[in-house]
Amino acid sequence: MAKNIIEKVWDNHVVYQEDGKPDLLYIDLHLIHEVTSPQAFEGLRLANRKVRRPDLCYATMDHNVPTKNLPTINDPIARKQIETLAENAKEFGIELADMGHPDQGIVHVIGPELGLTQPGKTIVCGDSHTSTHGAFGAIAFGIGTSEVEHVLSTQTLWQSKPRTMKVNVSGELGAGVEAKDIILAIIAKFGIDVGTGHIIEFTGDAIKKLSMEERMTICNMSIEAGAKAGLIAPDETTVAYLRGRRYAPQGEAFERAAAYWLSLASDEGATYDAVLEIDGTAIEPVVTWGTNPAMGAGISQNVPTKADYSTEADKAALEKALTYMGLEEGQALTDIAIQHVFIGSCTNSRLSDLRAAAKVIEGRKVHDNVTAIVVPGSVSTKRQAEEEGLDQIFKAAGFEWREAGCSMCLAMNDDVVPTGERCASTSNRNFEGRQGTGSRTHLVSPPMAAAAAIAGHFVDVRQFVKQEVQ
């Protein structure tokens, strides 16, 4: 019977199956960071348990790490959490990219960079954006700390088989339209919980043409559509990306692996529990105006009005969001002035993101009213960007060039947007208070964030780049 890739990868990992129980699923790769792991390691210690497969775990520090004046951490509780991970990694024999290590970075940036992330794997991490790794055709999903402990101890999880969903993005994207715009457009069109209980496979011409880094942006935000995971079938782009990576198979073993990876693609005639279609040619650069990622619209649009919604509950939700965001109904998105720009996060902090932003700002200056920072996703990304001179472009324009970490995406470190101020952010969540108490977040692509930094308000980057540099 024809199977889709989700079913193939899932079925390959079932350790034990019994009616009335979830499947016992084997986990191939467990990524670990400092915020969601301390209680799991403590649980192991209390029960006198070991880590079953330290060789399938990899740890780094990202959520809490400062992005300037390294290695000083001013916050004593954050420092304690970071030290705790270092101690746990040592005690349980887990490889760690510690602060200052050349491989340190956001867990969802370094997994692919190191070649740990591979097609056909099951990958978990105590972080909802683990869905990022699905870009390689892996089943990758976020788990809570109790499940982190369960995986550490048994290398398995009890999981009910999710339903499957295909999201097909047809046609060719317009110039200046990014992967970020595709996923924001999908979430705006179908809703913040359309994927609940499902794993999504993204397909279609617009997806096939994307680079691996762009595919990571799409899969990263599957969770913002409520999906358990999102993935894209491996193809030659995937194989080319992985060839030569440190933890990928090498030599002849790589060729065998590549043949296997390509065989994982969904069979002709495979079916899904749900199929959604979106026209890629109609997508324009998106800006979110509200307090969840579905509250977004194309840059040529206005903030919605109550008349755009039919139910009282939706009208009330609009009013609540706009009150928090300090916006008016019907206001043009291009009229929204910003005070902060954040280019970074597991969604958009990779080399191609930094290149795309740098291209927009080259020869221009950040607006006087704007504070702009760039936080590369990993030490390795930062090094490569510097080798290309991207840091010089950012600094010349007036951006701060920072060290790698999660930073202002969730503002657990000192990188915080002040109350009432507005940030054009390449991150993934615009929830109330996400970037700091009372902060107002607008999610955009890296080129849109870069153009807003220069203009001081949102602009259509497609028009903006045509204007002559002053």
Added chain:
Amino acid sequence: MEPIKHVESIIVPLDNKNVDTDQIISKEFLKRIERTGFGQYLFYHWRYNEDGTLNEDFVLNDPKFAGASILVSDENFGCGSSREHAPWAILDYGFRVVMAPSFADIFYNNCFKNGILPIKLPQDVINDYLTRGKDGLTLAVDLVSQTITDSDGAIVNFTIDEYSRNMLLEGLDEIGLTIQYEDAISAYENRPKPY
């Protein structure tokens, strides 16, 4: 994990859709390395004004709901981050049951690992509870019979999958259970590799 069989309590009606885990427990409280002590931070930025005073308009601060063990909210409850600090905060505050028309997957899963019963109910039942809850509504939740009985004696049925229900009723240590499958796990690890 504390087993859960029967909970009877006044409900707290939190009439919001898409309550995300950033609101349940804000990131500045995620730095602790313990599982306990998060209740004081539950819904922090809704409970307190910017100057640290109590926000008296927020439902949790209404004295008539003090000591409640049942939280009722609207669709897609617990969306966003995987932080288990969210159910830890809910439990530590004193809730044992959360009802909503739908839950985000990771949050839903996390509840069962912590002795919290998440109950999915039809939208009209939730709407009814949210409306009546504003004036004070007591519900009796029974996990053995999978029923909810209100103060008028009206009964609503719910279902929890057998595996999760058993975990909650017995307060089981899931890792202890999984270790009994050691042979199957070892056999899987020793199978021929796909390449």
